[in-house]
Amino acid sequence: MPLQDVSSFGQFQGSRPHTKKAKPNHMNLLNMQLIELSDLKDLLSRTKREFQDLQSQLQKDLKNIGSQVEEMSTAAVQYHKVAEENRKLYNMVQDLKGNIRVFCRIRPVFCAGTKNVIDFIGEDGSLVILDPLKPRKDGRKVFQFNRVFGPTATQDDVFNETQPLIRSVMDGYNVCIFAYGQTGSGKTYTMSGPSGGSTKDLGINYLALNDLFEISNQRKDIITYEIRVQMVEIYNEQIRDLLSEDSSTTKYPFFLISALQNNNLLSHLSVFKALICTNDDGLSLPDATLHTVKSTSDVLNLMKYGEVNRVVCSTAINSRSSRSHSILTVHVHGKDASGNLLRSCLHLVDLAGSERVDKSEVTGDRLKEAQHINKSLSCLGDVITALAQKNSHIPYRNSKLTLLLQDSLGGHAKTLMFAHVSPVEDSFGETISTLKFAQRVSTVELGAARLNKESSEVMQLKEQIENLKKALANKEAPSTPSYKIKESKSPFEKQRETIERTPPRTRRLSIENGSGMKAMNVEDRRRPKTPSTLTRVMRLSSEGKDNSQIKLSADVGKSLPASTVSEQKYSQFQDAETVTKQFVNLCNGSSMMEISHSNAPRSPTSSSFQKQALKTDCRTKIPRLQLPNTPEPQVHARNGIQNVMQSLISTESQTANGKGSQIRKSLRTTIGKLISGSGKGNLQNTLELKLPVMRDGSFHDLKSPVVHAKTARRESLTGVQTSIRSRRSSLGGKPIESSTPMSNNRNAKTPPPVHPSTKTTERWL
Numbered sequence: 001m002p003l004q005d006v007s008s009f010g011q012f013q014g015s016r017p018h019t020k021k022a023k024p025n026h027m028n029l030l031n032m033q034l035i036e037l038s039d040l041k042d043l044l045s046r047t048k049r050e051f052q053d054l055q056s057q058l059q060k061d062l063k064n065i066g067s068q069v070e071e072m073s074t075a076a077v078q079y080h081k082v083a084e085e086n087r088k089l090y091n092m093v094q095d096l097k098g099n100i101r102v103f104c105r106i107r108p109v110f111c112a113g114t115k116n117v118i119d120f121i122g123e124d125g126s127l128v129i130l131d132p133l134k135p136r137k138d139g140r141k142v143f144q145f146n147r148v149f150g151p152t153a154t155q156d157d158v159f160n161e162t163q164p165l166i167r168s169v170m171d172g173y174n175v176c177i178f179a180y181g182q183t184g185s186g187k188t189y190t191m192s193g194p195s196g197g198s199t200k201d202l203g204i205n206y207l208a209l210n211d212l213f214e215i216s217n218q219r220k221d222i223i224t225y226e227i228r229v230q231m232v233e234i235y236n237e238q239i240r241d242l243l244s245e246d247s248s249t250t251k252y253p254f255f256l257i258s259a260l261q262n263n264n265l266l267s268h269l270s271v272f273k274a275l276i277c278t279n280d281d282g283l284s285l286p287d288a289t290l291h292t293v294k295s296t297s298d299v300l301n302l303m304k305y306g307e308v309n310r311v312v313c314s315t316a317i318n319s320r321s322s323r324s325h326s327i328l329t330v331h332v333h334g335k336d337a338s339g340n341l342l343r344s345c346l347h348l349v350d351l352a353g354s355e356r357v358d359k360s361e362v363t364g365d366r367l368k369e370a371q372h373i374n375k376s377l378s379c380l381g382d383v384i385t386a387l388a389q390k391n392s393h394i395p396y397r398n399s400k401l402t403l404l405l406q407d408s409l410g411g412h413a414k415t416l417m418f419a420h421v422s423p424v425e426d427s428f429g430e431t432i433s434t435l436k437f438a439q440r441v442s443t444v445e446l447g448a449a450r451l452n453k454e455s456s457e458v459m460q461l462k463e464q465i466e467n468l469k470k471a472l473a474n475k476e477a478p479s480t481p482s483y484k485i486k487e488s489k490s491p492f493e494k495q496r497e498t499i500e501r502t503p504p505r506t507r508r509l510s511i512e513n514g515s516g517m518k519a520m521n522v523e524d525r526r527r528p529k530t531p532s533t534l535t536r537v538m539r540l541s542s543e544g545k546d547n548s549q550i551k552l553s554a555d556v557g558k559s560l561p562a563s564t565v566s567e568q569k570y571s572q573f574q575d576a577e578t579v580t581k582q583f584v585n586l587c588n589g590s591s592m593m594e595i596s597h598s599n600a601p602r603s604p605t606s607s608s609f610q611k612q613a614l615k616t617d618c619r620t621k622i623p624r625l626q627l628p629n630t631p632e633p634q635v636h637a638r639n640g641i642q643n644v645m646q647s648l649i650s651t652e653s654q655t656a657n658g659k660g661s662q663i664r665k666s667l668r669t670t671i672g673k674l675i676s677g678s679g680k681g682n683l684q685n686t687l688e689l690k691l692p693v694m695r696d697g698s699f700h701d702l703k704s705p706v707v708h709a710k711t712a713r714r715e716s717l718t719g720v721q722t723s724i725r726s727r728r729s730s731l732g733g734k735p736i737e738s739s740t741p742m743s744n745n746r747n748a749k750t751p752p753p754v755h756p757s758t759k760t761t762e763r764w765l
């Protein structure tokens with residue numbers, strides 16, 4: 001470095017001020033410069049060190065910062081993971097509870113300078129609204145939803161959040177998405193896309209179907225899907241098919257509609273099918289044309305067609321205001337390789353906007369439309385309130401809309417509501433009421449969604465059940481004539497004619513069996529209190545071929561249909577016939593046995609007996625022939641037979657015309673045949689179980705203490721005394737062994753009592 005420069009550097013630095021003015025001497029000057037040079041060297045080295053220190057410090061700091069940033073970023077990632085997990089868990093809880101999910105969407109402000117009422121939109125679904133009239137803290141209203149989409153949210157953002165729900169349709173869940181909000185708040189925009197048929201920014205309807213096709217393609221090796229759509233609108237409480245191929249009927253000018261409405265002609269038009277039908281899964285669906293769609297272009301075309309047919313008009317609030325609720329229903333049917341079936345439905349509902357008629361400035365037909373819209377939305381509100389309060393009655397039937405959405409709102413579907421709000425100050429009232437409604441909807445718990453999947457085995461079983469039902473119906477068909485009044489003159493008819501010719505106060509009971517018909521007439525002189533019954537003639541027939549089919553007909557002055565007892569449909573029973581009825585029921589092992597049990601009066605003429613019989617008249621359901629499970633009914637059956645016999649006997653003993661023995665004879669024969677096996681079929685089996693008599697007429701080897709009573713009863717029924725040890729072929733058959741002198745006398749009118757203590761034998765005596 002030149003000396004001059006060095007000195008000037010030293011001066012510039014001011015590190016050592018030159019106080020002494022030395023004589024310009026060469027040597028001195030040199031020395032001074034050397035000193036300054038060494039000073040400078042020191043300074044340089046110090047600065048260097050300092051710089052190095054600073055550098056290392058900086059590096060350390062940078063390192064620290066780096067590690068801190070790294071820590072923070074991992075914490076952030078963790079936080080997001082946890083938040084995502086929380087959301088998933090929250091959704092799972094909601095799924096399990098079946099809560100209706102609520103997303104809120106805020107449409108953008110279109111006019112610059114308009115005051116915005118949205119104060120805060122949280123990532124977690126919170127929304128704060130500021131009351132323009134109370135700009136301070138107390139004007140803030142906080143709402144919580146599953147998700148809130150701000151004005152800048154795109155259609156894709158909205159769809160991405162909705163996609164998992166929509167996809168579950170392909171897994172067999174019923175899904176319903178409905179857009180709710182005031183008029184002009186963006187419902188149609190969300191569901192269909194921008195007005196005017198633009199193919200940009202298409203809405204959920206299109207994106208959903210597109211996605212369903214994608215899934216269908218992805219799974220085509222595993223499941224074969226069929227996707228069909230139908231599109232209807234509910235306009236003035238009428239359901240219109242928007243995809244009806246008859247274009248002349250799909251759209252009407254408003255003057256025509258009102259004219260038709262005034263003349264009550266609207267319902268006659270095919271398009272106004274005010275019908276809601278139910279599908280195989282019991283889901284309420286509109287009865288409208290179904291179109292199979294195979295590609296997104298099919299969907300686009302259909303949606304355009306439907307949109308054109310939809311009733312829209314201009315109001316003060318919205319230039320293209322929907323005047324109806326539109327419902328796009330997507331039916332998904334899937335079948336996998338193993339034959340398992342799944343069926344599901346996706347309802348995509350764009351509701352008509354609620355509007356304040358003073359604001360929308362509508363009159364005439366528009367006013368009527370607005371009133372219908374508001375009414376149906378209010379019905380929807382009532383349904384939601386009732387559901388939220390878990391009321392027992394949910395007023396679905398108050399409007400077509402709620403009727404159609406019944407399964408989605410109260411069934412086992414996954415339901416999502418889009419609450420649309422406008423951020424402008426002017427709409428604050430409507431915004432608040434929409435948000436309050438949405439909040440209420442979010443509290444509705446529908447229960448866990450149900451999977452509509454049927455395994456092939458279940459389907460096979462269902463098919464079998466159907467076939468069996470059909471077979472049963474066919475089998476029952478031939479027995480139907482037994483309920484009808486017989487046209488041809490059967491032996492029954494002839495018998496009936498004879499009966500009808502018999503004088504009043506004569507009751508005739510005939511029991512028909514396979515071997516022929518034996519009749520008995522009982523003149524009941526001891527029933528003056530019920531004269532009407534005295535004219536009634538009852539006929540009981542027990543057809544020999546199949547004793548399970550015991551036909552019963554009652555002649556009550558006029559002919560009554562003969563009906564099959566096993567079918568429990570005999571129409572009228574009168575007190576005078578209770579004896580027979582008891583007997584029939586005993587044969588059936590029915591509930592009537594309880595009546596004829598110990599509490600039942602023994603005599604059919606006693607008033608209490610009549611009362612009981614009347615109590616259990618034709619309205620009493622008598623079960624089919626069935627095998628008793630417990631020994632109790634057997635006891636009832638035996639008691640019942642005993643009671644019937646006693647009743648008959650008492651009646652017989654009261655008659656003085658000598659026909660009692662005929663009754664007894666006939667009854668004995670019939671009972672004998674029933675028990676011994678001349679009749680075949682269920683009744684016989686039943687009787688075998690009910691009575692200690694086997695099919696072949698032999699007795700069960702009973703070792704119970706009631707054996708004596710049974711023997712006595714059998715003896716009382718047949719009039720033949722038996723030894724406990726002796727076995728008879730049947731009551732009507734020949735005795736195998738006789739142990740008493742009376743035993744051979746089968747038709748003895750007064751058999752000697754074996755157990756004088758029993759009432760039965762007393763009566764015989």
Ligand SMILES: Nc1ncnc2c1ncn2[C@@H]1O[C@H](COP(=O)(O)OP(=O)(O)OP(=O)(O)O)[C@@H](O)[C@H]1O
Nearest residue numbers: 107183184185186187188189194195318321322353
């Ligand atoms: N998120 C949005 N982004 C851009 N434009 C929107 C958005 N939401 C709504 N719009 C526009 O606002 C206008 C009104 O929207 P839209 O017709 O969807 O309202 P609406 O709630 O269906 O009304 P109405 O109940 O009367 O049928 C339309 O022009 C629509 O394109």
